[in-house]
Every structure is written in C-alpha cells, then in structure tokens.
Amino acid sequence: MTDQSSNQMWGGRFAAGPDAIMEAINASIGFDKRMAAQDIAGSRAHAAMLAATGVITDNDAEAIREGLLTVLSEIESGGFQFSTALEDIHMNVEARLKEVIGEPAGRLHTGRSRNDQVATDFKLWVRDQFDAAEKGLLALIKALVDQAEAGADWVMPGFTHLQTAQPVTWGHHMMAYVEMFGRDLSRVRDARARMNESPLGAAALAGTSFPIDRDMTASALGFDRPAANSLDAVSDRDFALEFLSTASICAVHLSRFAEELVIWSSAQFRFVTLSDRFSTGSSIMPQKKNPDAAELIRAKVGRIFGANTALMMVMKGLPLAYSKDMQEDKEQVFDAADNWMLALAAMEGMVKDMTGNRESLAAAAGSGFSTATDLADWMVRVLKVPFRDAHHVTGALVAMAEGRGCDLPDLSLEDMQGVHEGITEDIFTVLGVENSVNSRMSYGGTAPAQVRAQVKRWKDILAG
Numbered sequence: 001m002t003d004q005s006s007n008q009m010w011g012g013r014f015a016a017g018p019d020a021i022m023e024a025i026n027a028s029i030g031f032d033k034r035m036a037a038q039d040i041a042g043s044r045a046h047a048a049m050l051a052a053t054g055v056i057t058d059n060d061a062e063a064i065r066e067g068l069l070t071v072l073s074e075i076e077s078g079g080f081q082f083s084t085a086l087e088d089i090h091m092n093v094e095a096r097l098k099e100v101i102g103e104p105a106g107r108l109h110t111g112r113s114r115n116d117q118v119a120t121d122f123k124l125w126v127r128d129q130f131d132a133a134e135k136g137l138l139a140l141i142k143a144l145v146d147q148a149e150a151g152a153d154w155v156m157p158g159f160t161h162l163q164t165a166q167p168v169t170w171g172h173h174m175m176a177y178v179e180m181f182g183r184d185l186s187r188v189r190d191a192r193a194r195m196n197e198s199p200l201g202a203a204a205l206a207g208t209s210f211p212i213d214r215d216m217t218a219s220a221l222g223f224d225r226p227a228a229n230s231l232d233a234v235s236d237r238d239f240a241l242e243f244l245s246t247a248s249i250c251a252v253h254l255s256r257f258a259e260e261l262v263i264w265s266s267a268q269f270r271f272v273t274l275s276d277r278f279s280t281g282s283s284i285m286p287q288k289k290n291p292d293a294a295e296l297i298r299a300k301v302g303r304i305f306g307a308n309t310a311l312m313m314v315m316k317g318l319p320l321a322y323s324k325d326m327q328e329d330k331e332q333v334f335d336a337a338d339n340w341m342l343a344l345a346a347m348e349g350m351v352k353d354m355t356g357n358r359e360s361l362a363a364a365a366g367s368g369f370s371t372a373t374d375l376a377d378w379m380v381r382v383l384k385v386p387f388r389d390a391h392h393v394t395g396a397l398v399a400m401a402e403g404r405g406c407d408l409p410d411l412s413l414e415d416m417q418g419v420h421e422g423i424t425e426d427i428f429t430v431l432g433v434e435n436s437v438n439s440r441m442s443y444g445g446t447a448p449a450q451v452r453a454q455v456k457r458w459k460d461i462l463a464g
Helices: 003-009 020-026 029-052 058-077 090-103 103-107 113-151 169-195 214-220 230-235 239-262 292-315 324-329 329-355 359-363 373-383 387-404 413-419 425-430 433-438 447-461
Strands: 156-162 163-169
Touching: 029 058, 029 090, 029 113, 029 156, 029 214, 029 329, 058 090, 058 103, 090 103, 113 230, 113 239, 113 329, 113 447, 156 169, 156 292, 156 359, 156 433, 163 169, 163 433, 169 239, 169 447, 239 292, 239 329, 292 324, 292 329, 324 329, 324 433, 373 387, 373 425, 373 433, 387 413, 413 425, 425 433
Parallel strands: none
Antiparallel strands: 156 163
C-alpha cells in the first residue's frame, strides 16, 4: 500500500505523502491494530444499519459484510500486511476492503467519522478487558475462599505496624483479601455498566444528516444505548480512565498481598511455602527459593499507576471535541491491561498452589505478647476495671514478662496479683491464642465460626 493510496483515502487533500517524521508521529497502526476485531465488528454493524435504513443497498451491505470477514480472517491468520502510510487500523482495514470488494467499500464510511469509529472500537476493546478482569477476579476470590475454608481455625499473628498485635486466624486473613478483591470486582462491574453506551453515529462531532439508526448499531454491538451527546461521544475517554483507575486500585491490593507473600515465604517467617511454579532459584546460592512472581506482581503497580497518570495528563487540557492528542490514549491502556490480567492470573496461581505452614503460624501467633489485649478486656469485663486502668495494669505485666524473658501465660497468678490483686485464676482461660481467636465472635471477627460464616456467604455469592 503506497503513499498514493493514502492520499486517495484523504480525498486528495495533500499533493504528496507525509515525510518520514510526520508519518512516524502520526501513525498508530503499530499499536491500534490490536483493535482489529472490534473495528471490523463496528463496521459490520454500521453497514447492516445503513442497509436497513436505505442509505446503502442490500447488495453493497452484503459485499461489505463478506469482505470484512475476509479481512478479519487475513488479520487473524497473520497474513495481513499493515501499512504505516495508512496510519491506523481503520484506514488499513478500509483500504484492504476496497482491494477485496471494490467500489462498495467506499460506501462503508457513510454517516460516520474516524472519530466515532475509534471511540467505538476503543470502548469495545476496554469492555472486553473489563470482562476479562471480572473472570480473573472471580477466580482469585475463589482461590482465596478455598484457602480460608481450609484454614478457618489456624491461628497466626495479626499485625499492626508489622508488629505482633493480636492472634487471628489464617482464614480471617485470607478473607480480608476476599473483601478487597470483592470491592475491585464491584468497581469493574460498575464501570463496565457505566461505559456501555455506543459512540457510533456521533460522526465527527455533530452527528449526521443521514437517516441512521443508532439504537440498531448500539444493540448489535451489545451496548445498552447510544451515547446521548455527539460531542461527548467522540471526546469521552472516561471509560479508559475508569479502567485504569479500577486497575490501579486492584493493583494496590495485589501488591499488598504480594508483599506479604514475600515476607511470609522468607526463612525468618516460614508462614507459607510457595510452589516451584511461582518461584525461582539463585544462580550461585543453591539454598535460595525466590518469590519472583510475587515480586513482579508488586512491581506491576508502577506500570499501571503510570498509565493512569499518563492518560490523565493527556486528557486534562483538551477542549471539545476530538484532538489528535487522544491518539495517545491507547498504548498505556493496552500495557496496563496486559499487566493487570497477568498479575491477576499469577496471583491466583500462587494462592491456589501455596501451602500455609500451620505449625509456624501457630508458633508465631503467641509471640510478642499477642494476648495482652485479651488480658485487658478480661479485667474490664470481669473485674469492671475502667479500660484505661486495665491497659496500664496489662502494660506493667507485659513489662514484667519481658524482663523475665517469658510470655504472659508463663507468669504465675501471684505475679499478676502483685500488680492487681483482683486478678483470679480465670485469667488463664483468655491468655491462650486459641481462646483469644475463639472469643472474637463479633460480626466480621476472627473467630473460626465467623470465618466459616463469611466463607459460606462468599460461596453463595460466587455460585450466584
């Protein structure tokens, strides 16, 4: 395909083709060819509508339909020759269509512009990515629920400031991420529903004088309705920004969990064992098993955040309607989508394969005076001591145990009564980590019964 064919596509506006620099900066085919299937789907819907409204003949519409299927087959088989001289996927497809079917190809673009065409293609592509993200999140949530159910009563330390705080259960910790990714799932679904309006038929910016049926094309492409304002339809990239924002928030959750898996799989913690499928060895240290998949997931956040910021910067100063700046809307979205889907799949794989080390978790659960709050709560509940006083007494007992190199349950009753005479033998019923977690029966608490209730709730959600 030559510069001359490019000039013909432009309707004779330029006497000569752009020079190499202009061609390089202007062309987007290097990346927007990823939208070929969406572009052809939009063109097929548009051609069918033009025939139904009498704008083109049925014969032309049939030729266009068959020709577009031929072009799609060539693209999918790898036999299609893309041309940077033709700038983008739309003009590449249309030029090839003309070679395949001749004159009818020139009628395809009636009643539309590349402005509404690219907005439609991009929306269809992003919508597909939202659907892929939904599947990825559902699979990850299921893997976490399975882990939670298996370890609903496994005790482990809960942390604040990465310092031992109170005992929790493995199941409770897994379900915390279920809730996070559940909110990500709701954001995906919410954003997908909001974006599902068709730009097709908005034309360049003002609509068209042809008697088109925008409801017909919207329905054919799976949109809920046509976009209500032609200016907005061609200049809107909110859907891409929402995609990147949703991806960014989810990436934070993925990164936080990845960080924990890196820590937990270390020799110092030994809370989890990651499978060989998601770990690597060292080139010189044979004892090493590195959590590379988790570390790479943690790093993906930078790319996804960067894409979000980049598109914000592209869009922030654009007057209505379309500006060529908006050609820069796709590469970062494509990259973010690739990395988000990969991170979701890798995290699901790690969660499914990982083994919680129950003995190590339990041994760590009682360290760091993790039941100190239980002691204070007992004094408030049984002795009716004001919480601040109970907090002070407990702090003194922690200091005593720390000075002796033992834990709170190792102190004798006489030791404790020396700090507060009201303490009785009953205190030892709350100091064990098992007793601690079993007592946390408030809704959403760490007690195994509560964890199992939340597991059931999420199983019902996933089954629905």
